[in-house]
Amino acid sequence: MAALIDEADNFDVAPLRLTVDLAALCDNWRDLSRLSGRARAGAVVKADAYGLGIEDCGASLYHAGARDFFVAAASEGATLRAYAPEARIFVLSGIWPGQEEHFFDNDLVPVLASEEQLAFWMSVLADRGDHPCALQVDTGFNRLGLSVEEAMELAEDVSRPASFSPVLVLSHLHSGDTPSAEANRAQLQRFREVSTAFEGVEASLSASAGIALGADYHFDLTRPGIALYGGEAVNSVANPMRPVATAEARILQIRTASAGETVSYGGAHRLARDSRLAVASVGYADGYLRNLSGAGIALRDSVKTGAFGFIAGHRVPVVGRITMDLTIFDVTDLPQGAIAAGDYIELFGHNMALDEVARAGGTIGYELLTSLGLRYERRYLDGKI
Template sequence: MPDTANPDSIDLDELIDEFDTAPARLTIDLGALADNWREMARSSGSARTAAVVKADAYGLGLEDCGTVLYKAGARDFFVAVVQEGVTLRTYAPDARIYVLSGVWPGQEALFYEHGLVPVLASEEQLAFWMSVTAEHGDHPCALQIDTGFNRLGLGLDEAIAFADDVSRPASFSPVLVLSHLQSGDTPNSPANEQQLQAFRRVAEAFEGIECSLSASAGIFLGPDYHFDLTRPGIAVYGGEAVNGVPNPMKPVATAEARIIQIRDAKQGETVSYGGTHRLTRDSRLAIVSAGYADGYMRALSGSGVPLRQTQGEGAFGFIAGHKVPVVGRITMDLTIFDVTDVPQNAIAAGDYIELFGHNIPLDDVARAGGTIGYELLTSLGLRYERRYIYPDD
């Protein structure tokens, strides 16, 4: 025990739990993450199930999330850029790691050294990679095919012609052919069936090579869309994958912000920049230490932003069993919640308001800001103190 009578003997690190005193904090339930991945694997039927960990595992931490997903059984991973693949290799030693942005001159050594698989999406990348393998030896790659998204990928006719090209080098070894659904989150969209039929043509052309079409939403479309490998992303992190249906996934991330001050304000007074919210009753306001610099975006404001002209309510927080609305404009470091309806003795300065988590679903908050859960998660700032709850905790 420290000698509190002698200030010079006190080790402040022993007295302060940074998570318990942080202005903003993020709890990441890695047990829920693993359970969500297992649920997506079960829903994928006979297809093998990868884990998409791009964008720092959707903002939740590549090292910790990658480690837990690997322990849960994932042996195929998708990252966006080569640096993410290099980092992940430490935590997934024998996994196959696909790099969705492909490969560019100067990066090829990293792919060989760390056993990464480039996802080639253009004639230029194909030509470059074939020259690399001709010089340095066989190394696996994947092919991205555009089946109606008009994003990355070889065109359908290009891909089929390439499949039939007997002149391509023997050292060129695609291990996966993949495409991506543009409307998988809308089950009744005719685009899904159109892309499925186009991808079936690709799969036939590349007979003997594994195929992958579905991310999270596509998995829920059923077995026809599963092929050999599925690629769940947002569902693993607890977000909604399909529009208009209840979300079956467990929440993974809980964001909270600390109340700095609770203040009384009179009916008729205004709140925050521009005075865009005028109080209609005597109110109690909780000012919390998170704002748009923490990814709690300005569009979530209760008033004073263009979105409120077409969508009535802003975001809500949760404290002491009550949903509490954001009032006025969210600022860089601060957000104001109306806590008038929360019993006065139930909360105090220093308590935390949940921004999203078990009580305020991630995607409900995102909708209040006119966006999606993907953006909210990947926009989380650096100021959150993080606590990871591992499956065996």
């Protein structure tokens, strides 16, 4: 696991730094567990726990009480197993030839999503004996999953081997983030039919957004993901989750520029006044997306101004194009002497909401988190009970 806050590291002098508040992560999980009512709350930790570190996040969630985890790949599950020894770990991409050792050695549960995977799994069980699996059913997403018809046929197939023992049947809402969407109710009805057919097998339909739809959508197990990490799960609703990640970049230089001069590549931003500019050590190589630039981005339509940072109690805009390693912020409106080279500017966190920054780039908080580069020095605030 990464060093905790009280251990010496390079955090105070790093060009880029990321603080992960594991206590906030665990509080978010407890809140989502309460909102899940009678259902248990699992935890989705795929994509390196949404970019924040599967080892530390997984261990903290396990200590907080999570016992059902979801990863995308078997390698993620193998990593997590050391930090969640008694948990059920579901692998959403299923199992493929050559991965058997990963699954059996690390006690991973494949989520089977096709007739091909089912056939392979049956052959594995014939050689290896009993091992749990899960079934994913497509109730209208047109992504992964058995069709409803295929799932119903499987449920009614009395010839299936006794060693075939699914412990969970799951599906996923495509418009859970929009509570008024009629598709949610249509998917719910189809999933009820499937879950009823698999009598005695636990069922799971809701990720973060689905939890907010109410008890009808909870079934036996919920699968919170983005909400755990402080992101917005439901459109047009105030986000109740605690911020978990704070990203900061060091200011390398503060420079003056005159009205009429241009800033960054292509001269896309022309200064309307004499300005002070803070050049920060972050760029698109660090997941601070080029689409967050203050100017010169042709494809961005929804937000014209680009992103803001936060420093010395003020929001400051990005000016010009973001480059691979550097971003320029306009700090003209800050009092003289309020900041200096070497100070840190918040990119997102407690003062700059993750999803507000994401919207400035025409994207979502998921992408900002999972795009975090390798150059951030990380600090984990301990979240164990």
